[in-house]
Amino acid sequence: MRATKLFWNTLRQAPAGVDLPGQQLLLRAGLLRSPAPTVWTLLPLGQQGWERLLACTAQVAQDAGAQPVAFPWARPPESESGRGARWRCGEPAGWAAWDLASRELRSYRQLPQLWYAVQPHLFAHVNTRAGLLGSALSRRLELFGLYASLEEALAGQEALAEAYGALWSRLGLPLAAVAAGPRDAVAWLWEHPDGETAFFRCARCGYAGLPAATEAPPPPADASPMLPMEEVETPDCTTIAALAEYLGISPAQTMKVVFYTVEQEDQVVCAVIRGDLNIDEQKLARALGNKPFRLSTDSEVRWVGSVPGYGSPIGLKRVQVLADPSVMAARNLVAGANKEPFHIRNVNAGRDFSVHQVVDLRAARAGDPCPGCGEPLEEAHGFALGEVAVQTAEEVGISDAHYLDQAGQSQPLVMLSMVFDLDRIWVTLAEVHRDENGLRWPAPVAPVQVHLVAIKLDVPGVAQMAERVYERLRQAGLCVLFDDRDERPGVAFKDADLLGAPLRLTVSPRALEAGGIEAKWRTAAESEVVAEEALASLIAPLLS
Ligand SMILES: [Zn+2]
CATH class of the missing domain: 3.40.50.800 (Anticodon-binding domain)
Structure with missing residues (x-):
């Protein structure tokens, strides 16, 4: 390229409104422009650098045996007749990969399969402080692997995570590999105080995990005798704080009750946890099999026999009770009476209400003991740049994704899905590799x-x-x-x-x-x- 023929304009100063220094340099160096807040145009040199990053990440996939494909970047409405039905744009392509797998993969001889594609993605939230790192739009490398068994998928996950870890080291990218869920699911974060993703880490043993992946410590068991239930009038006590203050007790002596509705099943779920703790809705989502859910409406709460603000799992109908271990271990909690304005003292799980599932719902917080070594955890923030997880067809609600094994038996397919946010990784490279005079690209991705x-x-x-x-x-x-x-x-x-x-x-x-x-x-x-x-x-x- 000759500079006299290149569309390339440098700026003495970065335009206002961009705070991160690496992004200021990308703008000044003539790699990037912003036609409107939170969206970005890559100029020729910027696009050239981005393509070199894509080539590096795609090469790792190819070295692992992955083949390039292109999945649809929008999903048509499920029913054509539905009024107001809209195309859904920028979702992960997992649905299309599962569709392909369930139609085409019939025999163990076709496994494993590894496919990758560059897909546009639309995030639900914009982080305006973070510029391109917080944009709603991104181009991502999505990788899908189909395996004959969980063991093979997990081995594939480990090998890919290692290969990409080696690439990040080669590019001098200090990404934290953070536990993201069951089966060694990993998220890659670039730690930064403006990052929208919170995580917990341990200074002693090096543990790092997303909140929903950070297991709560076992609650201390209370051996006190169970006392008889006793109704108490509690006017204007619709919050834990108001209730604890009114009765002169600690929030840990109360029970927090939240009603959720699983939409596709019209099922109301009553989630209970000790009053001083909070529910992690991602942990709840996992407990509900990742089916979409929302907070129940007041009329749904009444339909199961409760009232908003004074709820408890006692004597409810048509409801599924999910209890955090903190409720099972506690004794004689104060819970709602399912009528206004009353609460009940000395409520005990098992004796006073039945529990359908005991499951860790507790939102982790700084100071909780590390799941690895018990040291208090620290909270940190970062930008999420990639993730990998393994799921079975059953877990994502697909019933017909099967293949025939060597013995001719039908077996469920297992999928690995991995995604890297190329736009954000590219910008992170600029944040990491710079000095007061400008950018300092690592050679493999230098524009x-x-x-x-x-x-x-x-x-x-x-x-x-x-x-x-x-x-x-x-x-x-x-x-x-x-x-x-x-x-x-x-x-x-x-x-x-x-x-x-x-x-x-x-x-x-x-x-x-x-x-x-x-x-x-x-x-x-x-x-x-x-x-x-x-x-x-x-x-x-x-x-x-
Ligand atoms: Zn630790």
Whole structure:
């Protein structure tokens, strides 16, 4: 590329409204523009760098045996007749991958299968403080693996997680691998205080986990005798705080009751936890088999025999009770009386109401003991850049995804799904690799690997040498930007630092006089003059 032919404008200052320093540099270096708040256009050099990142991530997938496909990026309405039915855009392509798998994969001989695709994604939330890292739009590498058994899928997950971990190390990307769910599911986060994803970590043993993946400590068992239930009038006590204050007790002596409705089944669920704790709705989602649910309406709460603000699981109809272990271990809690304005003292799970499922629902919090070693956990935040998980067809509600094993028996397929947010990873690279003068790209993903500057092209010998070097670098397969503009050296060097190619080569009358070409690595303090013949060994590190 010649700078005189390239659509490339650098800026002295970043536009207002972008706070993260790496993104300011992406804008100033002419890689990125923002046509409207929270959305972004990648300019030619930006897109070139992004494509090199895509190539690196796709190569890891291909090395693992994955084949490229393209899944639909929108899903048509389920029924054509439905009024107001809309296409759903930018969802993960898992539904299409499952559809393909259940129709086409019939025999163990076809397994495993690994497919990858670059898919646009639409996030539900925008984090305006984080610029491109908080944008609702992103392009993602989605990878789906179909396996004959859980064991094989988990082995595949481990191998892929290791291969991508090696790529992040090679790119100098400090991503935390954080426990994200059952079966060693992992999320990759870039730790940052503005990140929208909270996680917990242990300074002693290195444990890191998303809140929903962080198991609650076993609650202390209370051995007190169960006392008889006793109704008590509690006006205006519709919150735990108001109730505890009114009765002069601690919130830990109360029971928190939340009603949810599982929509596709019209099932009301009564979730109970000790009053000082909170329910983690992702843990609840897992307990409900990942079926969509929402808070119950007041009329649904009344339909099962309760009243809003004074609920308890005692004597309800048509309801499924999910209890956190904290409720099972406690004795003589205060719970709602299912009528206004009354509560009941000395409520005990098992004796006073039956529980359909005891399951960890507790939202983890800083200071909880580490699941690994017991040390108090710290809370941290980060940007989620990727994740991997393994699920069976049954867990995602698909009944017909089966294959025939060697013995001719029908067996369920197991899917690994992995996703990397390429836009966010690309921006994170800019945040991580920079200094006060500009970007400092790692060679494998640098938009430009060699920035060739020619000074005083009209001086005899300069243009000829610059053209020769340009040609040799291109023939070596490097991405070269040849700055052939008629700029002062100071301007050209500033732009080169801003853009951040790993190597800058300068052809100038002074360098020619000194016997060759001036070479400066972006991460080095000093430049050196190398002879033209030494060019091949100079650029060798960029080609490996
Ligand atoms: Zn620990």
